[in-house]
Amino acid sequence: MxxxxxxxxxxxxxxxxxxxxxxxxxxxxxxxxxxxxxxxxxxxxxxxxxxxxxxxxxxxxxxxxxxxxxxxxxxxxxxxxxxxxxxxxxxxxxxxxxxxxxxxxxxxxxxxxxxxxxxxxxxxxxxxxxxxxxxxxxxxxxxxxxxxxxxxxxxxxxxxxxxxxxxxxxxxxxxxxxxxxxxxxxxxxxxxxxxxxxxxxxxxxxxxxxxxxxxxxxxxxxxxxxxxxxxxxxxxxxxxxxxxxxxxxxxxxxxxLGGKAAHIVFEDAALDQAVEGIVQGIFFNQGHVCCAGSRLLVQESVADEVLAALKARMSTLRVGDPLDKNTDVGAINSAEQLARIRELTEAGEAEGAERWAPECELPSTGYWFRPTLFTGVTQAHRIAREEIFGPVLSVLTFRTPQEAVEKANNTPYGLSAGIWTEKGSRSLWMANRLRAGVIWSNTFNKFDATSPFGGxxxxxxxxxxxxxxxxxxxxx
CATH class of the missing domain: 3.40.605.10 (Aldehyde Dehydrogenase; Chain A, domain 1)
Incomplete structure (x- = not known):
């Protein structure tokens, strides 16, 4: 029930x-x-x-x-x-x-x-x-x-x-x-x-x-x-x-300024916790976040498991009235921003990425966009290179930590990144090689007045x- x-x-x-x-x-x-x-x-x-x-x-x-x-x-x-x-x-x-x-x-x-x-x-x-x-x-x-x-x-x-x-x-x-x-x-x-x-x-x-x-x-x-x-x-x-x-x-x-943050999930991570972090990283504030984890890099061995759990979790997100305390994803800020999101997601499909979004009824007035993810994304796709600034996640895979670093750093931006692994040594190894101003470990989008932020x-x-x-x- x-x-x-x-x-x-x-x-x-x-x-x-x-x-x-x-x-x-x-x-x-x-x-x-x-x-x-x-x-x-x-x-x-x-x-x-x-x-x-x-x-x-x-x-x-x-x-x-x-x-x-x-x-x-x-x-x-x-x-x-x-x-x-x-x-x-x-x-x-x-x-x-x-x-x-x-x-x-x-x-x-x-x-x-x-x-x-x-x-x-x-x-x-x-x-x-x-x-x-x-x-x-x-x-x-x-x-x-x-x-x-x-x-x-x-x-x-x-x-x-x-x-x-x-x-x-x-x-x-x-x-x-x-x-x-x-x-x-x-x-x-x-x-x-x-x-x-x-x-x-x-x-x-x-x-x-x-x-x-x-x-x-x-x-x-x-x-x-x-x-x-x-x-x-x-x-x-x-x-x-x-x-x-x-x-x-x-x-x-x-x-x-802008960002195109990599959210990196290793096979030894607590995957259920990582999925919550992924959702928080990209769908918080409708993805209107400069440090949003808009590029998900998942280790190939657990990619199917993570994607299945992520789609199940996205299906529970409630889109609607911002003043409803049950709402998870509110309205896109303006008609201009909605047009930008639509343009880039249409480009993702045209370039061959596979689009998925949960079924949900959107209000008839206002500016709305369903939480969306793309698989089959390459580093050449616009959705992997350009800042969408909306609730859209691009999913890529990697096999080794070095490959993850190379893909994460393959961007003109450098604002933030997230690492999910049970090994502290691996987290520190990655952090020392990622070109980003803020790096979170086993969490994402956590802010504090006492901590500096920048890129x-x-x-x-x-x-x-x-x-x-x-x-x-x-x-x-």
């Missing part, structure tokens, strides 16, 4: 979404100078959630000037005083975690369980962690008197809107910088809710400014001569354009999180 899950929806009533939002500049909300606006929609229903101001060059200039003015007093504060603001923000995030989680799932499309149980606890943890560092910077290993860089410009993506905000804002403010932040066009609402938290916490005007807008807004922010540091998370293509803009200027730059090659450079995340905001 099988049992169906009854709907378990989280209430929308706890979130009051204003009909329109302004830009957050100098501690207050204001319309764009040219009064331009755009709409943000729920990817699960395509309903318009709110109208949002679209910042132009004049707004960028006003925000940077506000941040520059605030920098003089903010950077002069003792670290213990800056810490008080960050601790206050962290506590307010915790107090409003349920509201923020619902807002994130509405605007982004991710399941409420992930917003509630992963994103929000990590957001608070980052502010708590960097608040603790604010008065200890001279003991962080960056010299006896490290100084902030000045005004930082942060440009963040739509896959983890509030978490990426925390990754940038918390260390920047802890080290004495001020910041102008540009959230993604499709997911601005939690950043604007965070601005209200900053007001509630009494953060001095200008210390954090938030400009909503499209790619042109981000480009204007990156190019502004008043910016001393640029921190970007997003696609490799945009990251390269930013690097060209910043080249030859005084600006410091960190880039956290190599076309996955970017610089580290966020941990003690290393302080250094990129300090003049050392």
């Amino acid at each position: 099988t049992f169906d899950y009854a709907p378990a929806p989280e209430s929308r009533a706890i979130v009051d979404i204003p009909a329109s939002h302004g830009l957050f500049v100098d501690g207050r909300f204001r319309p764009a100078a040219d009064e331009a606006v755009f709409k943000t929609v729920s990817p699960a229903s395509e309903e318009v959630l709110s109208e949002v101001a679209n910042a132009g060059a004049e707004d960028v200039d006003a925000a940077v000037r506000s941040a520059r003015k605030a920098y003089e007093s903010w950077s002069a504060l003792p670290g213990s005083e800056r810490a008080k603001y960050l601790f206050r923000i962290a506590r307010l995030v915790q107090e409003r975690a349920r509201e923020l989680a619902v807002l994130e799932s509405l605007d982004n499309g991710k399941p409420i369980r992930e917003s509630r149980d992963a994103d929000l606890p990590l957001v608070a943890a980052h502010f708590f962690y960097y608040a603790g560092w604010a008065d200890k910077l001279e003991h962080a290993g960056f010299g006896p008197a490290p100084r902030p860089l000045g005004v930082a410009g942060g440009v963040i993506p739509w896959n983890f809107p509030l978490l990426m905000l925390a990754w940038k804002v918390a260390p920047a403010l802890a080290t004495g910088n001020t910041m102008v932040l540009k959230p993604a066009e499709t997911t601005p609402l939690t950043a604007l809710a965070f601005a209200r938290i900053c007001q509630q916490a009494g953060l001095p005007p200008g210390v954090l400014n938030i400009l909503t807008g499209d790619g042109a807004t981000g480009a204007a922010l990156v190019a502004h001569p008043g910016i001393d540091k640029v921190a970007f998370t997003g696609s490799t293509e945009v990251g390269k354009a930013i690097a060209r803009t910043v080249a030859g200027t005084h600006k410091r730059l960190t880039l956290e 190599y090659q076309e996955s970017g450079y610089g580290r966020e999180g941990g003690r290393h995340g302080l250094g990129v905001y300090l003049d050392v």
